[in-house]
Amino acid sequence: AAGERGVIWALTTLYALIDGGSLPVCEIDDAPEYPHRGLSLDCARHFFPAAEVRRIIEGISLAKINTLHWHLSDDQGWRIESRVFPKLCAQGGEYYTQEEIRGIVEYARLRGVEIIPEIDMPGHATAAVRAYPQFNGGGSKDNPDFTFNVGKEGTRVFLSDILREVSELFPGRYIHIGGDEVAFGSEAWNTNADIQELIR
Secondary structure (H helix, E strand, O other), X not given: OOOHHHHXXXXXXXXXXXXXXXXOOOOOOOOOOOOOOEEEEEOOOOOOOHHHHHHHHHHHHHOOOOEEEEEEEOOOOEOEOOOOOOOHHHOOOOOEOHHHHHHHHHHHHHOOOEEEEEEEEOOOOHHHHHHOHHHEEXXXXXXXXXXXXXXXXXXXXXXXXXXXXXXXXXXXXOOEEEOOOOOOOOHHHHOOHHHHHHHO
């Protein structure tokens, strides 16, 4: 194997070949066709307890899926304990403590799975904006708290601090920040003086 993850997948293959306590005589020359083999798990909208997340990681590892895209913030809830902004995790009721997240990340690493956390911004921010309304960038009639006000300096500091805290929990290469479903042509941003100043 070229590295630790290759060893994990080789052992996973051996485990799958065990039949009645023995292994068949064979030679395997194997490599994944795609470097990124992923599963998306949305715990922002549908919370799964930590034990269930570990069970899912065990299952995808056995299927040699190497990436778990873990959706942890959205309109329905903020699922990560924040020690910098503690009101965040009060939104949505259930959340993972930092100790639980570190344990899940390590559990995944030992099984060859990298976790990519998704922290949605600037849209899908309702849970965070309701916790800290001073960063509200508006939204629609149905969801007036949909976006962060990215034109406000305080919002950029707030989001930087959040991402710094998240990056300490998830030492992988990526954090997914969303970026979807927010149009510059939206009424909320067209009437927001901070955002209009930013895009000039």
